[in-house]
Amino acid sequence: MEKRLVLGRRVLGIRCSDECNSEIYNSFFKIIDNFSYELEGLMDEYELPEEVLINFKEGEGELYGFYYVQGKRISKNVIVIDIYTKPFAKFKGKLLNKELLDTFVHEIIHHSVRSEKETRKMVKEFMMNVKF
Numbered sequence: 001m002e003k004r005l006v007l008g009r010r011v012l013g014i015r016c017s018d019e020c021n022s023e024i025y026n027s028f029f030k031i032i033d034n035f036s037y038e039l040e041g042l043m044d045e046y047e048l049p050e051e052v053l054i055n056f057k058e059g060e061g062e063l064y065g066f067y068y069v070q071g072k073r074i075s076k077n078v079i080v081i082d083i084y085t086k087p088f089a090k091f092k093g094k095l096l097n098k099e100l101l102d103t104f105v106h107e108i109i110h111h112s113v114r115s116e117k118e119t120r121k122m123v124k125e126f127m128m129n130v131k132f
Contacts, residue, residue, distance in 0.1 A: 001025060007032065008040035012052050019058035021085045024096065028056070028083075031101050038130055042105065046112040051078045054104075056085055081107045094132050102127055 001016040012032070016025040032039065043052070083103055091099050105126050110119045 003029070005029075005032065007036055008043065010040075010043060010048065010050050010052055012054060014054045014056070016056040017058065020056040021058075021089060024085045024088050024100065025056050027096050028054075028100055028104075031097055031104070034097075035101060035130060038126075039104075039108075042108055042126065046108055048079055048108060048111060049077045053078060053080045055080070055082045057082055058084070058086055079111055083107070098127075098132055101130070 001022065002014070004011060004013050006012075014025075014028065016022065081104075083100075088096060088099055102123060106119060106123045109122050109126075110116075113119045113122060
């Protein structure tokens with residue numbers, strides 16, 4: 001499954017591998033719809049490039065997400081984020097949406113903030129300001 005959508009000045013390419021959980025994939029679109037204003041502002045604040053590629057994968061272990069650093073393999077106009085669905089399988093409804101949003105926000109912020117500790121702090125502040 002693959003979809004592209006426009007969020008403000010950015011194009012999101014959202015892909016789900018054959019093994020990924022379609023419930024989690026579809027919940028992500030609800031999050032984008034419900035929090036588009038906040039996410040657009042966050043992407044502007046952390047200066048994400050105009051194209052964001054999000055790959056939902058079955059994943060291994062307890063890893064939730066990963067983004068690729070721009071360099072020889074990744075263009076400066078693109079950010080690639082992998083979100084691993086295995087850790088989310090235990091969540092349902094609002095809790096699933098909250099965990100997905102938390103992970104996506106974490107990867108957005110971590111694009112510009114290298115410190116994991118500082119990233120977690122900023123994600124916590126962001127999440128306190130959104131209403132579920």
